Amino acid sequence: MSILTIRNCLDPVLRRKCGVIQNIDERLVTLSADMIETMYECVGVGLAANQVGESSQLIVVDMGFGTDKHDPVVIVNPVITASEDEEIDQEGCLSIPDIFADISRFKRVEAKGVDLNGKDVRYEVADYLARAFQHELDHLNGKLFWDMLSKVKRDILKRKFKKKIKEMKA
């Protein structure tokens, strides 16, 4: 297993809609394992494949978030099939390091997809995990969390982010 490089929000791969996965092969299994390792290394709750440069509809999420155990799941071609209630909470993104904003999301969602064995899976999640699911599915559609904000707010965060990147390179 290896730690993958997380693409930042300036990378065009994060703006493209990811392709539907047609067959689950050895390469995808390895990619998933590497994504899980990378997610934990970066202390994230979820990761979408395009965040590591792979434009495919695959996410990993730590279902153990909020407990003392890791419980990673891999979902291929995930879709949100039901959602209810909304709440505003702070959100960040491994592709936009150190930038946070209050974002409104559904409080509960149901998501479906298949696992690495091609078996149908269904998850019902709430609160922060529901937020993570919506955030990662947005990634697969080429969306970033700050797209939910007004242009003025987004531009302020973008400037902050670009400044941060410059400092990191300096």
Ligand SMILES: [Zn+2]
């Ligand atoms: Zn993200």
